[in-house]
Amino acid sequence: MSFAEAFNALPFSNLIERARGAESASVERIIANGPSSLADFAALLSPEAGQSLEMLCQRSQAVTRQRFGRTIRMFAPLYLSNECINNCAYCGFSRDNPILRVTLSVDEVVREARALAEQGFRSILLVAGEHPKFVSSGYMTECVRALRKFVPSLSLEVGPMETAEYLPLVEAGAEGLVVYQETYDRAVYSRMHTLGPKRDFDWRLVTPERAYAAGFRRLGIAALFGLADWRLEAIAVAAHAVWLLKYCWKAQLTLALPRLRPCAGEFQPLTSFGDRELVQVIAAFRLFLPDAGIVLSTREPATFRDHLLPLGITHASAGSHTEPGGYTGAGKDAVHKTVRGRIIEQELGSLDRIAPVGRATGATGQFEIADDRTPAEVALRIRQLGYEPVWKDWDAALMA
Amino acid sequence: MSKPLIIAGRQFSSRLFLGTGKFPSPESMRGALAASGTEIVTVALRRADLSGRRDPFANILEFIDPARFLILPNTSGAMNAEEAVRLARLAVAAGLPKWIKLEIHPDPRYLLPDPIETFKAAEQLVREGFIVLPYINADPVLAKRLQEIGTATVMPLGAPIGSNRGLQTREQIRIIIEQAIVPVVIDAGIGAPSHAAEAMELGADAVLVNTAIAVASDPNRMATAFRNAVEAGRTAFELGLADRLETASSTSPLTGFLK
Numbered sequence: 001m002s003f004a005e006a007f008n009a010l011p012f013s014n015l016i017e018r019a020r021g022a023e024s025a026s027v028e029r030i031i032a033n034g035p036s037s038l039a040d041f042a043a044l045l046s047p048e049a050g051q052s053l054e055m056l057c058q059r060s061q062a063v064t065r066q067r068f069g070r071t072i073r074m075f076a077p078l079y080l081s082n083e084c085i086n087n088c089a090y091c092g093f094s095r096d097n098p099i100l101r102v103t104l105s106v107d108e109v110v111r112e113a114r115a116l117a118e119q120g121f122r123s124i125l126l127v128a129g130e131h132p133k134f135v136s137s138g139y140m141t142e143c144v145r146a147l148r149k150f151v152p153s154l155s156l157e158v159g160p161m162e163t164a165e166y167l168p169l170v171e172a173g174a175e176g177l178v179v180y181q182e183t184y185d186r187a188v189y190s191r192m193h194t195l196g197p198k199r200d201f202d203w204r205l206v207t208p209e210r211a212y213a214a215g216f217r218r219l220g221i222a223a224l225f226g227l228a229d230w231r232l233e234a235i236a237v238a239a240h241a242v243w244l245l246k247y248c249w250k251a252q253l254t255l256a257l258p259r260l261r262p263c264a265g266e267f268q269p270l271t272s273f274g275d276r277e278l279v280q281v282i283a284a285f286r287l288f289l290p291d292a293g294i295v296l297s298t299r300e301p302a303t304f305r306d307h308l309l310p311l312g313i314t315h316a317s318a319g320s321h322t323e324p325g326g327y328t329g330a331g332k333d334a335v336h337k338t339v340r341g342r343i344i345e346q347e348l349g350s351l352d353r354i355a356p357v358g359r360a361t362g363a364t365g366q367f368e369i370a371d372d373r374t375p376a377e378v379a380l381r382i383r384q385l386g387y388e389p390v391w392k393d394w395d396a397a398l399m400a
Numbered sequence: 401m402s403k404p405l406i407i408a409g410r411q412f413s414s415r416l417f418l419g420t421g422k423f424p425s426p427e428s429m430r431g432a433l434a435a436s437g438t439e440i441v442t443v444a445l446r447r448a449d450l451s452g453r454r455d456p457f458a459n460i461l462e463f464i465d466p467a468r469f470l471i472l473p474n475t476s477g478a479m480n481a482e483e484a485v486r487l488a489r490l491a492v493a494a495g496l497p498k499w500i501k502l503e504i505h506p507d508p509r510y511l512l513p514d515p516i517e518t519f520k521a522a523e524q525l526v527r528e529g530f531i532v533l534p535y536i537n538a539d540p541v542l543a544k545r546l547q548e549i550g551t552a553t554v555m556p557l558g559a560p561i562g563s564n565r566g567l568q569t570r571e572q573i574r575i576i577i578e579q580a581i582v583p584v585v586i587d588a589g590i591g592a593p594s595h596a597a598e599a600m601e602l603g604a605d606a607v608l609v610n611t612a613i614a615v616a617s618d619p620n621r622m623a624t625a626f627r628n629a630v631e632a633g634r635t636a637f638e639l640g641l642a643d644r645l646e647t648a649s650s651t652s653p654l655t656g657f658l659k
Contacts, residue, residue: 069422388423
């Protein structure tokens with residue numbers, strides 16, 4: 001059985017109804033006893049539960065501290081490539097966007113990773129657009145092999161692959177795989193994804209299962225909030241998590257709550273998902289899934305992040321760049337512009353290619369970062385909040 | 401004074417082991433270790449620097465004085481025997497003691513130990529000369545099997561790691577203690593000083609505490625509370641607890657004059 005079948009069988013209309021209209025007596029009971037079913041989780045998303053947000057957050061904080069202690073695990077994304085054959089309406093890397101693209105060579109990836117390691121990162125997430133020609137399984141395997149010599153923990157967030165293609169990556173030392181479904185609303189999904197392999201909703205949905213079968217130990221899932229009804233997305237993520245905990249029982253699960261950020265293509269969010277709602281979903285996830293990691297990225301602004309950290313967050317990125325070469329300028333001379341997948345200019349000296357002020361490369365980022373503090377500044381703030389920033393929580397020797 | 405605890409020929413006066421995870425800072429961990437009076441401190445190898453480069457971003461070991469504490473590396477994160485054995489060897493290569501707290505818990509949710517892989521790894525590590533302290537479910541037969549192959553202790557859980565639920569496995573632990581030929585250390589689930597005292601009164605040789613101290617609002621004072629509880633429980637065990645009766649028993653018996 002795959003999650004695709006379980007997903008199709010979910011009683012979404014009942015759950016949504018509960019998420020919109022749970023009564024105060026049942027919400028109080030669920031907060032007091034802890035949610036024990038998906039229906040209970042849905043009730044924690046209700047406006048009525050929103051009235052008890054402070055209590056929800058107090059519980060969420062206590063549960064997180066017990067399970068994870070006063071610690072925040074640090075990581076950084078490293079973008080390998082912004083080439084992409086998909087068109088996703090909300091993504092800066094969409095094939096049809098006329099942006100400046102590049103795929104880093106393995107040596108350039110090493111240079112970027114060394115810069116991150118110097119800042120303290122011992123856990124790196126390798127990210128790339130989906131482009132089988134530039135970002136092949138073989139290329140990524142080479143990257144992983146080169147990095148694992150000095151980076152204890154490597155995870156991937158790249159185009160979905162077959163189990164057989166994941167195997168050499170695990171063998172090379174990659175331990176985590178992150179794949180966001182973007183939206184669990186099939187209708188919205190098909191409107192958002194108009195070109196490329198990503199159009200196949202089910203193929204993407206069961207990616208974590210294929211990754212687990214190949215031996216990945218950490219699985220990351222999420223919805224990209226701002227595309228469909230946030231309550232539906234949260235319920236679907238929770239259902240997905242429950243399924244993965246049962247069938248992929250050896251994997252550590254992480255959840256993220258990315259909200260749409262400004263990017264090339266000027267896409268505007270289709271639905272609203274405010275700060276209060278974000279906090280409510282973090283607390284609801286924590287109470288329902290006490291052992292899941294919850295990831296906070298630099299999509300959120302500094303002050304807001306500082307307030308979110310003690311509410312249930314376990315993993316945080318810092319100092320992130322979403323453009324390949326963003327940490328060192330690696331690959332900047334190979335940057336080229338593409339329109340509809342075709343390279344339209346690559347002559348040297350083009351004004352376009354010059355890195356904007358404050359950037360190391362002219363390559364275009366996936367989205368704008370909202371917290372531009374350095375990793376050291378973020379780590380200091382975490383300490384001031386009474387938490388220990390944990391840089392190393394994995395040893396490559398575990399997978400040998 | 402309570403009797404000393406002896407593990408693999410080495411003598412310890414404290415019967416409280418401490419874990420080092422979940423503390424708000426390495427400094428607060430160091431303070432709690434001192435306050436607890438512990439002599440055995442376990443560290444997750446995955447959080448330590450095993451490269452010998454003195455990584456400033458993975459420097460947890462620098463906060464634990466090896467002259468004062470026995471550093472007991474643990475294999476948390478290993479999913480099978482092979483991984484645990486590899487980690488243990490690396491720890492020795494990195495200069496850590498040849499003592500290993502063997503933890504293999506493939507399920508990240510309840511962190512329950514895998515008995516089959518734990519047994520396999522223990523066999524291998526004992527053969528290689530390690531002093532092996534295996535974390536196990538409270539399974540008396542598994543405990544016996546491990547002792548037969550030469551582990552230095554057995555470390556049954558009271559409840560899942562970090563759950564603070566106390567001795568949920570009390571009856572099984574009682575059997576393990578009764579049958580033990582090596583020290584029995586209650587490893588997980590001890591959430592309150594009263595749980596620690598209960599384990600010691602029951603005859604456990606030591607307890608390991610981490611979460612309850614690390615996440616306390618004042619880890620130092622909580623460490624002291626556990627220290628006192630462990631000492632109280634041990635003293636009571638050595639003296640022998642008074643019998644429990646169904647009815648009241650007067651301290652000034654009515655028939656005392658007949659003596």
